Amino acid sequence: MSQMEAKEVSEVVEHHGEIIDLSIPNKAEFVSVVRLTLVAIANRVGFNIEEIEDMKVAIAEACTNAITHGKNTPSESIDIRFTLQEKGLEIRVIDKGKGCEVEEIKDPQIEELNENGLGIFIIKSLMDDVVIHSEPDQGMTIIMTKMIG
Numbered sequence: 001m002s003q004m005e006a007k008e009v010s011e012v013v014e015h016h017g018e019i020i021d022l023s024i025p026n027k028a029e030f031v032s033v034v035r036l037t038l039v040a041i042a043n044r045v046g047f048n049i050e051e052i053e054d055m056k057v058a059i060a061e062a063c064t065n066a067i068t069h070g071k072n073t074p075s076e077s078i079d080i081r082f083t084l085q086e087k088g089l090e091i092r093v094i095d096k097g098k099g100c101e102v103e104e105i106k107d108p109q110i111e112e113l114n115e116n117g118l119g120i121f122i123i124k125s126l127m128d129d130v131v132i133h134s135e136p137d138q139g140m141t142i143i144m145t146k147m148i149g
């Protein structure tokens, strides 16, 4: 391992457990800010370009859901929490909108593609672990984790 690589690894370990919180207005035009922030953080953790692209798609789907289904008032914010892990990144997207019954979120069916969306299915396929907490009128928190490699 070169000295440079060794330095990068120790930097990653040093940041284990550190948290970056971001709060955006409940508006679609701010999703790009979240994606840019994600890229900066993911680079630091040591993800490759493909992994970063996957996370960009996943975080955009989660934020779009929070904005479109959450039905928060425009003054309310969407909160995004990045937690650095030793070899990965946990991302939480939290809205205080109308929420839903998690059991009712179905995987998409080829015959009825219009009825069941693709967003959560895509998120699950791109991230290593996805946990959704929601109840009607209690908002939604989606916790997604991706590991390096």
Ligand SMILES: Nc1ncnc2c1ncn2[C@@H]1O[C@H](COP(=O)(O)OP(=O)(O)OP(=O)(O)O)[C@@H](O)[C@H]1O
Pocket (backbone or CB within 6 Å): 061, 065, 066, 067, 069, 070, 095, 097, 098, 099, 100, 105, 116, 117, 118, 119, 120, 121, 139, 140
């Ligand atoms: N943040 C949220 N608040 C409330 N309900 C949500 C939220 N995110 C998802 N849902 C519910 O889960 C369903 C599935 O979400 P998903 O992203 O998979 O599909 P979609 O948003 O309907 O369509 P697509 O993402 O393909 O445009 C939504 O239709 C909605 O009922």
Ligand SMILES: [Mg+2]
Pocket (backbone or CB within 6 Å): 061, 064, 065, 117, 118, 119, 120
């Ligand atoms: Mg969606």
